[in-house]
Amino acid sequence: MNFLEIRRRRIHRAASAVLVISLIAVACNFGQPVQEPVGIAPAASSVAATAEATQAVTTATAPSVVPPLPTVEEPSPTPFVDGADNPPTSEPESLSQQAEKFTTPDVVKILTPSVVQVVTETLSMNMFNQASPSQGVGTGIVLNADGHIMTNNHVVDGARRITVIFENGESREAKVVGNDFQTDLAVIRVEADGLELRPAKLGVSADMQVGEDVIAIGHALGLPGGPTVSKGVVSxxxxxxxxxxxxxxxxxxxxxxEINPGNSGGALVNDRAEVIGINTAxxxxxxxxxxxxxxxDAKxxxxxxxxxxxxxxxxIGISPVNVTPGLASRFDLPVTKGILVGRVIAxxxxxxxxLRVEDIIVQxxxxxxxxxxxxxxxxxxxxxxxxxxxxxYRGDTEMQDEFTLGGRP
Known part of the structure; x- marks a missing residue:
């Protein structure tokens, strides 16, 4: 084995061990031993290893029926059209800055019908190498009257069955419409016949400022009796x-x-009852x-x-690995941030x-x-x-070129 091959393997091992921030994605699994991590699915790469498994939560009970809430005058939902000829705009309709600001209880009354519980069932292998069912819980946000619901990819990834439980206690089975592990977003859909769905109002996160009040709404730990509400600021x-x-x-x-396991896919909202974020980690x-x-970005x-x-x-056709300051210091790389090429696809x-393995893309x-x-x-x-x-960069030499992007095979 030559020197370059030894160096390459050392870099790959080090890259797989690097985790700049230790996090847990806030979905909740209960009733079974730890299964696949409920964190964000890893990018396809022959170099990188997945993050450590998240900590399982072992106690939760089925939600109970939540009594109807008092009527509150509310903003109209953002239209969310899923036809190819009329897709939703990238800049969602938003209340003006002069729009009425609601009290926290009123925000909760407005959003609660739009924030649903997502219960998943997966199969995992037990200590005897036998398939064993396990259950998890997350949260979703109703997008339209057709039954589309937004959640996190890690909530539904690998689920063999998905059940959505609504404010009134009614439940419907859901199917995955599409998911994207790179952004940790997914859309599921229920049959909407007979349901009175109330789509959430989507705001504009670009308008948010540090210090503004926000409210997190989600089904923390799968506790019965409706969603859990917490309040804080944009930090x-x-x-x-x-x-x-x-x-x-x-x-x-x-x-x-405060965000807890089970909040994944839930709403982070402003004081105008607009969703400005999807709680994730x-x-x-x-x-x-x-x-x-x-x-x-989510829209x-x-x-x-x-x-x-x-x-x-x-x-592009590469398996990417994040360059970190620790990795750069250990292997004397020319930059502390960038994309290390782990593999080049023919x-x-x-x-x-x-492009070669160990080149580092910076722009x-x-x-x-x-x-x-x-x-x-x-x-x-x-x-x-x-x-x-x-x-x-190739070694210490900065290089420039251009290529024509392809489509993912």
């Missing part, structure tokens, strides 16, 4: 978290509103540090999931320009690419067939 904007060495989620809203070792996917992804069941991105854009077009989340976001807005300039 920070534009946060990024690494869920494993190959997956980063970017532009997250950080909040100190918490720091395992922290306190009062939770993260939500901003609704502006782009969810629109595509509703239209075609998947998200169209330009395809016949793709990367192969066409001669596409005019956009710095610091992690896989920024890479994913860039490729959503740059479609197959588009020619893009690339800046990358």
């Amino acid at each position: 920070a904007l534009g946060r990024s978290i690494d869920t494993d060495s190959s997956t980063t989620i970017v532009d997250l809203i950080q909040t100190d509103a 918490i720091i395992q070792s922290g306190r009062g540090i939770g993260f939500a996917i901003n609704i502006d 782009i992804v969810v629109s595509q999931l509703m239209e075609r069941g998947y998200v169209v991105r330009g395809f 016949g793709t854009a990367a192969a066409d320009i001669g 596409l077009g005019a956009t710095p690419i610091l992690n896989t989340g920024e890479l994913s976001k860039f490729l959503i807005t740059h479609q197959p067939g588009e020619t893009v300039a690339v800046v990358y």
